[in-house]
Amino acid sequence: MLNQTLAPTPMPSIESFSDTELFLNREMSQLAFNFRVLEQAKDTSIPLLERLKYLCISCTNLDEFFEIRAATVKTALKYKAPLLPDNIDPQTALDSIYRVSKQLVDAQYALWNDVLRQELFDAGVRILNRELWPAAQKRWLHQYFKNEIMPVLSPLALDPAHPFPQILNKSLNVAVVLDGKDAFGRRGGIAIVRAPRSLPRIIQIPKSASGGKDEYVFLSAVLTEFVGDLFPGMRVKGAYQFRVTRNSELFVDEEEVENIASALKDELNARGYNPAVRLEIATDCPKRIVRVLLDNFNLPESAAYRIKGPVNLNRVVQVYDLAKRADLKFPLLKQGKVDIDEDDPFGSIRHRDILLHHPYQSFNTVLDVLQHAANDPQVLAIKQTLYRTGKDSKIIEHLIAAAHNGKDVSVVVELRARFDEEANLSLANRLQEAGVQVIYGVVGFKTHAKMMLIVRREGKTLRRYAHLGTGNYHSGTAKVYTDIGLLTCHPGITQDVHSIFQQLSGLSKPIALKNLLTSPFTLHATLLKKIQREAKLAREGKPAHIIAKINAINEPQVIKALYSASGDGVKIELIVRGACCLRPGVPGQSENITVRALVGRFLEHSRVYWFGNNGKPEIYCSSADWLERNLLRRVETCFPILDPELAHRVYTEELQYYLKDNSQSWTLQSDGHYEKIQTSATETPFSAQNRLVKELCRKR
Numbered sequence: 093m094l095n096q097t098l099a100p101t102p103m104p105s106i107e108s109f110s111d112t113e114l115f116l117n118r119e120m121s122q123l124a125f126n127f128r129v130l131e132q133a134k135d136t137s138i139p140l141l142e143r144l145k146y147l148c149i150s151c152t153n154l155d156e157f158f159e160i161r162a163a164t165v166k167t168a169l170k171y172k173a174p175l176l177p178d179n180i181d182p183q184t185a186l187d188s189i190y191r192v193s194k195q196l197v198d199a200q201y202a203l204w205n206d207v208l209r210q211e212l213f214d215a216g217v218r219i220l221n222r223e224l225w226p227a228a229q230k231r232w233l234h235q236y237f238k239n240e241i242m243p244v245l246s247p248l249a250l251d252p253a254h255p256f257p258q259i260l261n262k263s264l265n266v267a268v269v270l271d272g273k274d275a276f277g278r279r280g281g282i283a284i285v286r287a288p289r290s291l292p293r294i295i296q297i298p299k300s301a302s303g304g305k306d307e308y309v310f311l312s313a314v315l316t317e318f319v320g321d322l323f324p325g326m327r328v329k330g331a332y333q334f335r336v337t338r339n340s341e342l343f344v345d346e347e348e349v350e351n352i353a354s355a356l357k358d359e360l361n362a363r364g365y366n367p368a369v370r371l372e373i374a375t376d377c378p379k380r381i382v383r384v385l386l387d388n389f390n391l392p393e394s395a396a397y398r399i400k401g402p403v404n405l406n407r408v409v410q411v412y413d414l415a416k417r418a419d420l421k422f423p424l425l426k427q428g429k430v431d432i433d434e435d436d437p438f439g440s441i442r443h444r445d446i447l448l449h450h451p452y453q454s455f456n457t458v459l460d461v462l463q464h465a466a467n468d469p470q471v472l473a474i475k476q477t478l479y480r481t482g483k484d485s486k487i488i489e490h491l492i493a494a495a496h497n498g499k500d501v502s503v504v505v506e507l508r509a510r511f512d513e514e515a516n517l518s519l520a521n522r523l524q525e526a527g528v529q530v531i532y533g534v535v536g537f538k539t540h541a542k543m544m545l546i547v548r549r550e551g552k553t554l555r556r557y558a559h560l561g562t563g564n565y566h567s568g569t570a571k572v573y574t575d576i577g578l579l580t581c582h583p584g585i586t587q588d589v590h591s592i593f594q595q596l597s598g599l600s601k602p603i604a605l606k607n608l609l610t611s612p613f614t615l616h617a618t619l620l621k622k623i624q625r626e627a628k629l630a631r632e633g634k635p636a637h638i639i640a641k642i643n644a645i646n647e648p649q650v651i652k653a654l655y656s657a658s659g660d661g662v663k664i665e666l667i668v669r670g671a672c673c674l675r676p677g678v679p680g681q682s683e684n685i686t687v688r689a690l691v692g693r694f695l696e697h698s699r700v701y702w703f704g705n706n707g708k709p710e711i712y713c714s715s716a717d718w719l720e721r722n723l724l725r726r727v728e729t730c731f732p733i734l735d736p737e738l739a740h741r742v743y744t745e746e747l748q749y750y751l752k753d754n755s756q757s758w759t760l761q762s763d764g765h766y767e768k769i770q771t772s773a774t775e776t777p778f779s780a781q782n783r784l785v786k787e788l789c790r791k792r
Contacts, residue, residue: 106655109681111179114655116764118177118646119161119185121671123192124766126150126157128691128758130196131768133203140215141412141420142693144208151200151406154193155262155337158370160510162189163339166369176720177648177673190394201401204408217415218307219408220297222317225309232301233309237318241291241311247322249274249283256388257284258365261338264293264404266315267381272326282381285319287311293407296414308411310402332377335403336389337370340511371396372403422693425571427454428788432579437461438468438548441557441579447738448577449745450563451694452788455570458544458559458577459486465546465557466494472554473500473547475593479509479540480564481519487565488519492526502529504596506539531597534727537612539596541729542715545589556586560731562698562713573697574781576713576742578731582607585731592729611716611728616647619723622703622710623653623662629706630661637704639747641667643697645674645718658684667750668760669696677762687760688769690753692781700746701730711739745787749780756781 106114132138133146168175169182209219225233247268248257259265264287273279295314297307312333320328368389373382375398382396402408418424430453432440437460440446448457463486465471474494481487495501505520507513520530533539542561547554563575580586588608595603602613609615623638630636638657645651645666651674654664664685666674676685690696699714716728733739750757755777758766771777 106652106659106681111177113678114675114681115178115646115648115651115673116675117180117185117188118175118671118673119157119165119189120192120764121673122157122161123189123196124764125670125689126153126196127199128689128766129153130199130203132691133208139420139422140208140211141217141415141417142422144212145409145412147200147203147208148406148409148412150196152409154196154200155406156511157193158337159261159340162186162193162369163341163367165189166339166367167341177646177651187394194397197397197399200405201399204405205401212411215417215420216306217411217417217420218302218305219411220307220309220313222313225317228301228303229297229307229309232297233295233314234318236295237314238321241314242318242321244288244290245285245322247283247285250281257286259284259286259336259389260289260365261340262335262404263287263289264312264315265334265336266312266319267332267334267377267385268319268323268328269330269332269378269381270323270326271329274323274326282384283323285315285322287315292410293404294410294414306415306417308414310404310407312402312404330376330378330381332374332381333399333403334371334373334377334385336368336385337372338368339366341366369395372399373397374403375400425451425785426789427571428452428790429454430457432457432461434460437464437579438555438557438581441581442555445582445735445738446579447733447735447741448561448579449741449784449788450570450575450577451572452784455567457579458561458565459490459567461546461557461559461579462487462490462544463493465548466490466497466499468548470550471499471546471548473502473545475502475504475545475590476565477504477506477539477541477543477596478516478519478565479506479542480512480566480569481515482566482568483515485519485565486567488522491523491528495523495527500529501527502531502593502597504531504533504539504593506533508533508538529597534596537725537727538721539727540715540722541592541610541727543589543592543729545586545593555581556583556590557581558586558589560585560589560713560729562700562715569695569697573695576698576700576746578713578733578738582734585734589729592727596727607732607734609712609714609730611723611726615714615716615728615730616649616723619650619701619718620653622701623650623657625705626662626703627653627657627660629704630657634706635704636660636662636706637664638662639665639667639700639702639751640718641696641698641700641746641750643669643699643717644671646671647718647720647723650718650723654685655681658682665751667696667747672760675762675764676760682762688751688753689758689760689766690750690756690780691758692756692779694781698746700742702743702747709739709743711742713742745784749778749783752778753780755779 129150133143165182165185175185248254266285268283293311295309316331319331368391505516507516524530544559546557559579561577584606588605591603609618626636666687676682676687701712703710711733712730714730716722733742754769754771757769
C-alpha cells in the first residue's frame, strides 16, 4: 500500500460559531466566582474567623450581584434587548440567575448552620440561636430591647389607612402576624417593623451577663423574640424577618443636566427605593405572607429566597472585629518597606523608577511622597485622580494641606464610582472649600485611571514626578488588594500623564502620547494590534506568547482576536480573577488558551499584560480590565514598565508565580465550570501569595 499524505483538516473560522458557542455568559461566570470564594470558607487549613469572613464576602458579593448584574438583566428584559456578549435572551438569563444563585444561598446557609457556627462555638466564639439563650442572657437581651431598640422602632399595621410602607434596599424588616383587637377596636392582621440602620446588627452580650463568655446574637433574632412588646394586648401569631434587594444602578442623563453633582444627589436619594430584584424571607413564613410581599415588590415567585437563618447573614462579619482572637485569624501582615529616602523621595525617584507591590509593600510610600510634596516649597502643582479613597483619607488631608500651602492642586473626582457616589460628593465639597480645583471628569466616561502628577522646580527647570497604579488611592483596600504602582520621573511618561490631565480638565482633541495607552482612545486598538502581532509571529514559525492577569474579560473583539491568535498557534495564558466570557480549550477555537483563577488571602486586583514580541517582551500595568466598559467607555491608563529589572520583577511576581500556583488556583473549563488545581503526592505545593509575603514582607 502506498504511503499517503493526508491534508490537515482545516480549522473552522470563528464566524462559524454561534455567540453562545463563542462566549460564556457573564452573569453565570460572576456567580462562579462567588462559589470559589465560598470554597475558601470551607477550607479547614484557613483560620476559623477568616473562613467566617470568606462566607460573609460571598454573601456581600451576591448582594452586589443582584443590585447590579441581575438588575441589568431585568432592565434588558423590560426593553427586550439580548445580553452581550453571548446574545442570550434576558428571561433565560434571569431564570438561570435565580436557579444558580439559590444553589449558592443554600450552600452558604448550610455551611453557616451545619459547620461554621458550631466550630466557632467550640472555639469559644458563641453566636447564639434564640433556642440557646440561657435565662440570664435572655433577661439581659429583653432589657436591651426595651432600652436600646424599642424606642427607635415605629411598627406599622397594614390596613386601608396604612398602605405598605416603603422598604429600603437591603434593610432588615419583620413581618408580624397579629391576633386580637387594638385600642381602637381594629382587628389584628399584618404589621411591618423596620429596623433603622442606626441599630447594630450584631449585639455583643456583656461578660457580666454571659458568665465571662464571648457571646453574640443577631439583632434580627432579638427583634423576632421580643416584637410582641410593640403590640400590647395583642397576640403575635408569627414574626418573620425579610429583606429586599433593589436595583442600585444610578441613571443620570448627563447631557440633559446642568449640574451633574446636583442631579446625582437626587438619584442617590431615590436609589434605596428602586425596583426590587430579590426577596429574602424566613423559611417558616406562611405562603400568604410571602405572596403579599412578592405582590408589593412586583416580584415573581422565583425571586423569593427562603432563608434558614438570619436574612442578613453577611452582618456576622462584625464578629471578626469584635472577637479579639488573633489565634483564629491570619498572622498580622508586616508590610515590607520600599527602597526610598524618606527625607528626599524625589531624589530616590530621580535615581531610578520605584515599583510598589501592594499589599506586600506598604501604600504609605505613596502617602509619604504626597505629604512631602504638599510641604515642599519647590513643588508648584499637584494633579490627582480619585475614584475610591475611603473614609478619613490621608490623601484628602495632604491635598488640602498642599492647597493651604499655596500649591496649585487639581483633582479629578469621579462622582459615579459605584456605591461611593455619596462619599465622593462629600470629599469633593471638602476639597473645593480648601481651594482645590475639582473636576468631575468627562460626560459619558467614568474616570477610572489611577494617576498622580507632581510638578517641582529644580534649579532653572521644572521636573514632573508621577505615580501610576492599577488600584485606587485607598489605604484600606491597599492592605488587602494586590496592586502594582510605579513612581517615576521618566520624561516621556510624565509628559503623557500631563497630557491626560490636560484632556480631562480642558477641551482638546486627543493628544498623541509617547508611552502610555489610554481608554477610550488607544488602549483597545493597541491591544488588538499586539495580539495580531503575536499571531503574525506564530504564522511565521516564530515564538509567540501572551500572558495577561486581569479581573474580568468580556470585550468581544479582544476575545475574538485571542481566538484567532490561538488558531495561529499563539500560546495564551490568562489569569482572570472574576467573570470570564472567553471559552478556553475549544477545538478549532481556543485550543492554545488556558484560563486560571486564584482566590487567596488577598483580593487579586492588579492588571498586567505581557507580550512575547519575538524575544523582546513588552510588559504593561493598567487600571483597565478587558471589559467593554473599561476599554471603550471609561478613562483608563495603561503604562509600560521600562526599567528591565522592574519589568522582570512584575513578570515574575505577577505572572510566573501565579502560573505556577497549585495551592489556591482554579482552571476554567470550556463549559464554564472551574476545577480546583490539586497537587499530586510528588508535587511540592506552591502559593503565589505566600511566596510574595516571604519575599517582599521580610524587607523591613
